[in-house]
Amino acid sequence: MNKISLLFLALWANTLCLAQSPRQTFQETINEEDLRKHLTYIASDELGGRDTGSEGQKKAAEYITNHLSALGITPIVRDQMGKMSFQQKIELYKNGWKESYVVINGKKKVFFNDYFPVGMINIPVEKEIETVFVGYGIQSETSNDYLNKSVKGKAVILIENEPKNKAGKYLSSNSDNSDWIGSPGLKKKQKIAADLGADFVFVVSLADSDQFKTLNAERKAVLSRFNRLAIEKSKPESPSVTSAVPTFIISKNMAAEMLGISQKKLEEKIANPENKLKTKKSTIKIKSERGEDTIETANIMGFLEGTDKKDEVVIISAHYDHVGTDDKGRIHNGADDDGSGTCALLELAEAYSKAKAAGNGPRRSILFLWVTGEEKGLLGSKYYTDINPIIRLEKTVCDLNIDMIGRIDKKHESNQNYVYLIGSDKLSSELHSISENVNKETINFELDYEFNDPKDPNRFYYRSDHYNFAKNKIPVIFYFTGVHEDYHKPGDDVEKILFTKYSKITQLVFATSWELANRSERIIVDSNKP
Ligand SMILES: [Zn+2]
Structure with missing residues (x-):
């Protein structure tokens, strides 16, 4: 290319620019190709x-x-070292469970797998505790699952809801209605256990293993909504804020281990609620620590x-x-x-x-x-x-x-x-x-x-x-x-x-x-x- 045509080209380009306002000129630098290039990275799997x-x-x-x-x-953010940065560092806080487990006979049970909590239970230091089986945990004018049992300072294990007898009536009242089922029933059972001095309640879920998995997942999702990120540190939580006595729902499998029997024996008891169940005393270890995590993130800013x-x-x-x-x-x-x-x-x-x-x-x-x-x-x-x-x-x-x-x-x-x-x-x-x-x-x-x-x-x-x-x-x-x-x-x-x-x-x-x-x-x- 010779110099004359180069000059001509430059003049022509210049005229084009003059025809446009600066706003138009720079507005047109924003284009699909650049956006696609950036977004292909920002929205890639690599960024998770x-x-x-x-x-x-x-x-x-x-x-x-x-x-x-x-x-x-x-960059206009002054960092802690006094250097200018594009990033405004922010610490966010998140509450959640940290170390949580139950140990039965040296075997560790997994939180939100073998069992899950009712509410925000906080047991910051490991406790060793004796368990007592109290059937369905019902105590009324006509029935008492706590008869001759001392539960003070112990963990009670009870089966959820209320069974029916062979005639199809609820066992404790011999009637068609029960106060002991669902969540109102659980509340009554918790109150009785608390009044008698129990330290923990373990409720045996009647769900089969697939249903129990679903229950775990649902409960985890519900409770994690309370574990939101926040800009400010939260006040320390008091132990077990939501129920009278710290309560966990456990699988039949875990219950059988706590009771020192086979799961089959437990299933038989559930199928024939009027039968007696011979259980062994056991001692478990439990911890369910809640705490706060710090999450580091940043706003990013550039100044023109x-x-x-x-x-x-x-x-x-x-x-x-x-x-x-x-x-x-x-x-x-x-x-x-x-x-x-x-x-x-x-x-x-x-x-x-x-x-x-x-x-x-x-x-x-x-x-x-x-x-x-x-x-x-x-x-x-x-x-x-x-x-x-x-x-x-x-x-x-x-x-x-x-x-x-x-x-x-x-x-x-x-x-x-x-x-x-x-x-x-x-x-x-x-x-x-x-x-x-x-x-x-x-x-x-x-x-x-x-x-x-x-x-x-x-x-x-x-x-x-x-x-x-x-x-x-x-x-x-x-x-x-x-x-x-x-x-x-x-x-x-x-x-x-x-x-x-x-x-x-x-x-x-x-x-x-x-x-x-x-x-x-x-x-x-x-x-x-x-
Ligand atoms: Zn959005």
Whole structure:
């Protein structure tokens, strides 16, 4: 190629640039190929579903920080050594059972396998205790399973519910009704054992081994809901907070070992409840320690300094955690939730850094904020706004939050070109009109406000990270394309992402933030809608 044609080409390229506004030029650097490249990694199995505090999430954090470094974006978190970092380290706390077991004749029984607790039982130090079998544990005017038995300071073993006699009547009352079945029956039995001074109750489950497995899994899931991650340390739990006497449900197999008989003998007793059962005394060891684990995670942020209005900051946020891998070993890759927001932010950071390098940097500063712990209750954004806002909240102009913009929902199957906007009019009417105008001038998508209605039962306004800004009267827009059949399921994969629309919505966020960062006056907070 000769020099003349090179010069001509340069002039031609220059004219092209002049035809476009800088906003358009840099908006167009956001493209499907880059988004696909980023999301293919962020939503890969290698990251294991990016559960908060997991190794996979740390890999995502590393990917984001490497990207920010390469773009020349500024780290603004001062770490403990005084060095500037992209990561705002956060310690989260989680309550749960630590060492828990029962030892019978030197054999260790497995927690949530051979037995499970009724409520949050805490036995921090191993106890050695004698057991006493008390049949069905019934004590009434007509029947007494505790006759001639001393249970004070011991562990009672009793069979659940109440059996019927040969005539089909309940055994203790010889009637058609029983007070001793189900959970009210168990409560009565627990109270009797506690009143007689028993230290523990072991309830023999009548479930067969498959049913017992299911019961274990269900109970584990229910109780783990109380083991949520939290920003603050919890108060110490008192021992066995929920029942009168610490109570465990045990399998027939475990019961037989505790009673020193074969499981067959126990089954015979259950089939013929009026028969006597000869059992051996035994001594068991038990421990069921609850405690707090610390989980280390981080918010990630990169700062792009503005020019003449650099003290005012526009935040663009997304959460980079997801729900991890489930009990069945299935990885929830969270490509849409919120891999889409995570990677949109990578592209936005790139577009702005290119603009700045070309001398078109924004007047206000931009903070790109990837928060952690969203799926655990918006913890990372709460930590940022409530505990350690790196940019003072008064200087924060707005938060544009992206959470799930890569799919379509049922309502929009015939028109992909839409996005739900939530929150845009709640605190600032200006923000709302800017958002509308920018959309018209750029991608011209349908802006769907269905979920912005305070009467909408989904209450999405309160359900992603922008809310922690909104509650501090910082105007927000939440960008969202709705829920779909793979929401919080293993099928939320990169193959199902609609990159064309995803790329356009990312461009809309860019164009909107560009206007907010470059206009002469900071947007005004003039309303407070629910
Ligand atoms: Zn999400």
